Amino acid sequence: MENIKTINLTKKYGALTAVDNVSLSINKGEIFGLLGPNGAGKTTMLMMLSSLLKPTSGSAVVNGFNVLTQPAQVRESIGMVFQDPSSDAVLSAYDNLKLHALLYDVPLRLIDSKINEVLSLVDLEKRKHDIVRTFSGGMRRRMEIARGLLHEPQIFFLDEPTLGLDPQTRDHIWDYIKSLAQKINMTIVLTTHYMEEAEKLCDRIAIIDHGKIVALDSPEKLIRAIGGDIVLLSGSLRLEELKKLPFVKEIKRIDDCYQLSVENSASNLQELLKVAGRVEFVEVHSPDLNDVFIHYTGKEMREEEGDTTEHLRSMSRAIENK
Amino acid sequence: MNLRKALKGIYALWYRDFKVFLREKSRVVSSVFLPLFWYFIFGGGVGTISTVKGNYQYFIFPGFLAMTVIFTSLFNGAYIVWDKKMDFLKEVLIAPPSRTTIFIGKMVGGMTDALLQAYILLFIGIFLHIPYTFQSILLSMIMLFMLAAGLVSMGLIIGSFMESPEGYGIISSFIIYPLFLLSGALYPLDKLPKWMQILTRVDPATYAVDGLRSIILGVSSMSLAYDVFIIICFDVLLILIGTWAFNKMKL
Numbered sequence: 001m002e003n004i005k006t007i008n009l010t011k012k013y014g015a016l017t018a019v020d021n022v023s024l025s026i027n028k029g030e031i032f033g034l035l036g037p038n039g040a041g042k043t044t045m046l047m048m049l050s051s052l053l054k055p056t057s058g059s060a061v062v063n064g065f066n067v068l069t070q071p072a073q074v075r076e077s078i079g080m081v082f083q084d085p086s087s088d089a090v091l092s093a094y095d096n097l098k099l100h101a102l103l104y105d106v107p108l109r110l111i112d113s114k115i116n117e118v119l120s121l122v123d124l125e126k127r128k129h130d131i132v133r134t135f136s137g138g139m140r141r142r143m144e145i146a147r148g149l150l151h152e153p154q155i156f157f158l159d160e161p162t163l164g165l166d167p168q169t170r171d172h173i174w175d176y177i178k179s180l181a182q183k184i185n186m187t188i189v190l191t192t193h194y195m196e197e198a199e200k201l202c203d204r205i206a207i208i209d210h211g212k213i214v215a216l217d218s219p220e221k222l223i224r225a226i227g228g229d230i231v232l233l234s235g236s237l238r239l240e241e242l243k244k245l246p247f248v249k250e251i252k253r254i255d256d257c258y259q260l261s262v263e264n265s266a267s268n269l270q271e272l273l274k275v276a277g278r279v280e281f282v283e284v285h286s287p288d289l290n291d292v293f294i295h296y297t298g299k300e301m302r303e304e305e306g307d308t309t310e311h312l313r314s315m316s317r318a319i320e321n322k
Numbered sequence: 323m324n325l326r327k328a329l330k331g332i333y334a335l336w337y338r339d340f341k342v343f344l345r346e347k348s349r350v351v352s353s354v355f356l357p358l359f360w361y362f363i364f365g366g367g368v369g370t371i372s373t374v375k376g377n378y379q380y381f382i383f384p385g386f387l388a389m390t391v392i393f394t395s396l397f398n399g400a401y402i403v404w405d406k407k408m409d410f411l412k413e414v415l416i417a418p419p420s421r422t423t424i425f426i427g428k429m430v431g432g433m434t435d436a437l438l439q440a441y442i443l444l445f446i447g448i449f450l451h452i453p454y455t456f457q458s459i460l461l462s463m464i465m466l467f468m469l470a471a472g473l474v475s476m477g478l479i480i481g482s483f484m485e486s487p488e489g490y491g492i493i494s495s496f497i498i499y500p501l502f503l504l505s506g507a508l509y510p511l512d513k514l515p516k517w518m519q520i521l522t523r524v525d526p527a528t529y530a531v532d533g534l535r536s537i538i539l540g541v542s543s544m545s546l547a548y549d550v551f552i553i554i555c556f557d558v559l560l561i562l563i564g565t566w567a568f569n570k571m572k573l
Contacts (some may be wrong), residue, residue, distance in 0.1 A: 052416055052573065075418040086409040088338060095341050102334030103417035105327045147413075 008058035019210035031204035041211035044189035079148035104151035118146040138169035156188040195289035229265035235280035331419030332427040339431025357386035384534035385507020394436035399477015432474035469530040475560035
């Protein structure tokens with residue numbers, strides 16, 4: 001059963017098209033990933049699906065409600081964890097959650113027990129009365145995940161749930177998201193630019209680049225569709241010779257490297273290197289989502305840590321802690 | 323719109339503002355003591371050369387009640403630009419309550435903050451031997467309430483249009499101080515040069531100061547009814563603009 005449906009959803013900022021004619025449907029109970037580089041339009045998509053942002057054209061139906069004409073009902077149906085911390089750092093976790101419960105019309109007599117319930121889901125019940133400022137980045141993200149679940153949404157949006165967290169905390173958050181999906185049957189839509197995250201968590205993935213969906217399927221199928229193994233080569237290569245080899249299915253240039261899609265690389269690599277010319281560098285691996293991304297967009301999906309938003313975030317944290 | 327949900331939304335925003343207020347005791351102390359410094363030091367000094375009939379310090383005390391409300395209300399309202407910066411506003415705006423509900427909630431929260439501080443100062447006035455009556459205290463509270471409603475709305479409007487908190491400090495130079503200094507808090511309105519007289523009449527705080535003076539001291543330049551009428555107009559206008567501004571506000 002479909003839970004979210006977009007029809008030709010488009011958002012333009014002047015000359016820039018952030019989301020370009022996207023039509024997709026997301027089923028009830030699935031973990032759906034929007035994977036793409038920074039600036040691909042993932043967050044803009046979520047903002048439109050949550051009715052915070054008006055589409056330039058097209059429409060979307062979320063949990064049976066139209067985002068344009070029934071924004072209040074859409075908002076009641078969804079929970080959202082934003083990319084950047086959106087809790088009040090000078091208040092306790094309890095106060096942040098209570099504020100949320102009141103905004104979402106959780107019955108007054110249930111508020112305290114619901115708060116305990118969601119905090120225990122993310123192992124934060126002991127920190128309930130601590131000020132959020134004293135939390136680590138991972139704890140604060142967990143608290144905001146708990147907050148988003150407080151009003152029992154049908155659909156849960158997570159915008160880059162592990163951005164800016166250290167690898168260990170990232171693993172933890174993945175575990176929490178996975179166990180949530182099992183415990184509570186709800187639709188989870190997350191955006192990410194971490195391939196690993198998408199691969200581990202998602203039932204289906206839409207690869208998005210420049211606001212367009214370039215591929216949509218389960219991670220396994222997307223990877224399998226590439227076929228064979230990935231061989232990266234650089235040096236002065238005899239490309240014409242390589243192209244003639246029967247087991248070389250595709251050759252793509254990426255920066256100063258060539259990426260070859262090779263069937264059965266274990267037995268064919270020797271022959272390949274024989275005709276390749278002067279090879280300075282070779283790497284063989286089985287394909288992952290990064291290769292899928294390269295396959296569809298012809299470019300690498302760079303992980304841009306320490307970019308402008310990261311910089312702004314650390315600045316705002318410094319201000320908050322003053 | 324469902325009234326219960328709207329009231330809960332207003333309560334939610336008030337709850338947050340009030341909790342923040344309770345945590346920021348140093349700010350409360352400074353906003354009560356600043357007017358007292360003015361009262362004793364400025365009032366004591368200028369009082370020696372003042373030609374105001376009666377006690378100069380008594381004369382300026384209503385001005386400082388208004389001062390507390392002007393400073394706290396505007397800063398508090400405009401604080402919403404920090405909520406924007408910290409992304410806290412997204413959490414509020416993505417929730418079901420309408421923008422109008424959110425505006426009212428922020429207004430109630432800001433007014434609570436400003437009025438608690440002004441009422442503390444009003445109460446301290448008893449120890450300064452301000453010639454209160456029971457009735458004048460009550461009417462002063464109502465007057466301060468009306469002033470706060472308009473000024474918190476003004477702060478919220480400014481904050482909702484500001485893109486980043488960099489301009490936050492400018493508010494004090496270009497809005498708060500002019501509002502305070504032109505309100506007649508420190509001098510009588512009657513003998514001013516023409517240009518200044520016009521400016522004081524444009525300042526909504528003038529009518530609150532004049533009204534408070536007429537309530538507490540029985541001296542004023544305009545009638546109390548006229549003061550109240552102007553302030554109510556000011557409130558209605560700013561609440562309407564504020565609701566509109568919140569409905570237009572982008573993240």
